[in-house]
Amino acid sequence: MARHPQGNPTVDPPQEAGRPVSSRAPGFWPWFLQRASGVLLVFLLAVHIWMGHFAGLGDVVAGRQGELVEFDIVRRRLAQALFLTVDFALLALVLYHGLNGMYTILLEWSVAARRRRAATAALWAVGVVAFIYGARALLAFVL
Amino acid sequence: MLHTGTRHSRPLRSGAGWWAWLFQRLTGVALVGYLFLHIGVISTALAGEGTFDAVLRVLQRPVFVVLDLALLATVLYHTLNGIRVVLLDLGLGIRQQGGLFWGSVALTVVATAAATYFSLPLVFRG
Amino acid sequence: MSVLDALLWVQRNADLSLAFRCACRVGMCGTCGMVINGREGLACRTLLRRIARGGEPEVRLEPMRHLPVVKDLATDMDPFFARYRKVVPHLVPRDGDGAPATIPPTARERRLIDPQRECIACGLCYSACDVAGMEGGFLGPAALNRAFVLTMDSRDAAAQRRLNVVAGEDGLWRCHTLFECAAVCPKGISPALAIQGLKRKVVGQRLKRLVRLGR
Numbered sequence: 399m400a401r402h403p404q405g406n407p408t409v410d411p412p413q414e415a416g417r418p419v420s421s422r423a424p425g426f427w428p429w430f431l432q433r434a435s436g437v438l439l440v441f442l443l444a445v446h447i448w449m450g451h452f453a454g455l456g457d458v459v460a461g462r463q464g465e466l467v468e469f470d471i472v473r474r475r476l477a478q479a480l481f482l483t484v485d486f487a488l489l490a491l492v493l494y495h496g497l498n499g500m501y502t503i504l505l506e507w508s509v510a511a512r513r514r515r516a517a518t519a520a521l522w523a524v525g526v527v528a529f530i531y532g533a534r535a536l537l538a539f540v541l
Numbered sequence: 542m543l544h545t546g547t548r549h550s551r552p553l554r555s556g557a558g559w560w561a562w563l564f565q566r567l568t569g570v571a572l573v574g575y576l577f578l579h580i581g582v583i584s585t586a587l588a589g590e591g592t593f594d595a596v597l598r599v600l601q602r603p604v605f606v607v608l609d610l611a612l613l614a615t616v617l618y619h620t621l622n623g624i625r626v627v628l629l630d631l632g633l634g635i636r637q638q639g640g641l642f643w644g645s646v647a648l649t650v651v652a653t654a655a656a657t658y659f660s661l662p663l664v665f666r667g
Numbered sequence: 668m669s670v671l672d673a674l675l676w677v678q679r680n681a682d683l684s685l686a687f688r689c690a691c692r693v694g695m696c697g698t699c700g701m702v703i704n705g706r707e708g709l710a711c712r713t714l715l716r717r718i719a720r721g722g723e724p725e726v727r728l729e730p731m732r733h734l735p736v737v738k739d740l741a742t743d744m745d746p747f748f749a750r751y752r753k754v755v756p757h758l759v760p761r762d763g764d765g766a767p768a769t770i771p772p773t774a775r776e777r778r779l780i781d782p783q784r785e786c787i788a789c790g791l792c793y794s795a796c797d798v799a800g801m802e803g804g805f806l807g808p809a810a811l812n813r814a815f816v817l818t819m820d821s822r823d824a825a826a827q828r829r830l831n832v833v834a835g836e837d838g839l840w841r842c843h844t845l846f847e848c849a850a851v852c853p854k855g856i857s858p859a860l861a862i863q864g865l866k867r868k869v870v871g872q873r874l875k876r877l878v879r880l881g882r
Contacts, residue, residue, distance in 0.1 A: 425840035426873055433630060436623045443616065451609065452659070459662040465601050466663075469590040489580075496573040503566065506801040506841075528580055535584035558846030558859075559797070629844050632867055635860055638846055 428498055435495040442488050449475065469539070476539045489532045497521045557639035561622050568619040575612060603664045610660060614653040621645035670718075670726065671699055671710035674740075686738035694853060697789030701740050702729040707791040707851040731794035747790045750806045754814040754832050759825035768822040779819050783812055783861050785854040792848035792858050798841050805841040806833065808848035808858030815861035818868070834869045842866075 450467060457463035463471075475481045501521055504510035510517045582600065586593045599605075625641040628634050634641050671689055678685045689699040692711050699710040704718065704727050718726055734742040761768075770777050792808035793799050799807040806814075814833050818826045833839050842862045849857035 425836040425838065426834055426869065429840035430870065430873070433627050437627060440620055440624065443620070447613070447616070451613075452656075455659060455663075459666075465594075465598060467597050467601065469586065469593045469597075472586075492576055496569070496576055499569045500573060503570070505803055506798070508802045511802040528577065531584060532580045535580065535586050538584075538586040556846055556850050558844055562843045562845050626844060629863060630866055630870075632863055635857075635863055638844070 428501065432495060432498050432502070435491045435498075439488070439491055439495060442484055442491065445484055446488055449481070473539045476536065482536070482540065485536055486533070489529060489536070493525045493528055493532075497525045557642040561625065561638075561642040561645070564618060565622050565626070568615045571615055572619060575615075601663075603666075606660055606663045610653060610657050613656055614649055617649040617652055618645060621648055668715050669711050670701075670703055670708075670713045670715060670728065673715060673726070674710060674728075685740075687740035695787065697787030697791075697853070700731055700789040700791045700794065702731060702794065703727075705729075707731065707795045709789065709791070709853045712853055731790055733794060733796075733800040734790070742790075744790060747793050747807070747809070748788075750804065751788065751810045751813065753806060754810045755817070755825050755829050756810070756813045758817060758820065758823050761822060761824040770821065776819055776821055779864065780816050783816050783856055783858075786812055786816075786856055787854060788813075789853065791851045791853060795847040795851040797845060797847065798843060803841065804837045806838050808842075808862065811839065811842070811865060812856065812858040812861040815865050818865065830865070830869060830872070833865055839866050839869065 454463055454466050454471070458466055476485065498521075501517065504517050504521075505514065582596065585596045622642065622645045625634075625638070625645055628641065629638060671692060674685065674687050674689075678687075687699065687701070687710070689711065690696040691698070694709055694712045697709070700707065701710055702708075703710070703713050704723055710728075715726065728740060730736045730740050730742045734744065734746055737743050786809060788809055790809065792812075796805070796808055798805045811833055814829050817823050818829050839862055842859070844859060844863070846857075846859050849859050852858070
């Protein structure tokens, strides 16, 4: 082995055969949830994009419908519990996935890496405010 | 000629995994930016049906249809490479990671081309 | 003629003050790692002829990345080994009757470990890993590969302690699967493969624990 650290490595006493991974492994959950939310988003986003941009395409081209997205069309869609649920889930998941991704990037930037707690708090604040704002916008179609 | 020094020349990166990561970051940041724009646009509904429809009419002009297609390409790449990352984390296709990256790029191009074809009437109408 | 031969020639005939490191000269010790025309490699294993055949008009040598430069091409390996040491990089034997343990050649554990075992800790993967150069002290490919080899070894008693280290914030989760480590390894190892293996092991443990907590 190249340039081995000075001296022989100290031999540690055999220990703890079955202790699970420490709960202070703070990198795991953000990493895992980024993947879990990403996989869920694949399906939800497919529905979202299809309904918003392709489902009504034939009607718009044939002149049976003015625009792809109109207040009344969205209102009728969100009156169905399924689509309302999909949109709320999308809002929450996409905010988590996006801001958690930003957290990963920030951790690799010295200024934020030295202020992990502040970075986490700031991103949660942005996420909560954006969720409330977005939720109000969605409810404007159903109330 | 021998150059030595602490400042490195531009990293010579040609690996698929490196490009996959770079594009994943760039598309990710772009999509976060778009997300806030999107929430902003939808929340014009709070000002009433008339405002929402007026704003959305502008945003469905041909130039925005083209921008929507660029957005679709961004989402598609981020999604397909994201699936690649999850597969790699599951231990699947690690040896084929380069092929999986180029596959993601190819699928993005093909799907965007198809979506463009179907959206052409929106770009060229009235 | 290798890049190392050229360096020795320059030192003898042109510039006595030129600093670089080497020892075995045959690709075994991992001492002469450097950045050759932008790519990490061992000077003793990189032939000038092959560089010329690749169409490159000149040879540009730089010290390894993410490490302090002592002089010219000699880097201070301390940051690399400081991270390496964190993963308990040696076998911790189990208590037993003192009889040597055997792992049959057909065992699954041997198939997992063998391809990852030949690491000479040259640091080239660390230099090629962009994440290792970023903020936050990512343990890096070599240390995580070492952790994988020992953790998968049934004779080792420190697997859990090692997993606690690699599952930390500066461990596995910082690997963004760039695969540059595998591309530059002079021994043909894919540290990325080992890192993905460790990730799966930790994910399995944590999800099992979550299920236990749920019950």
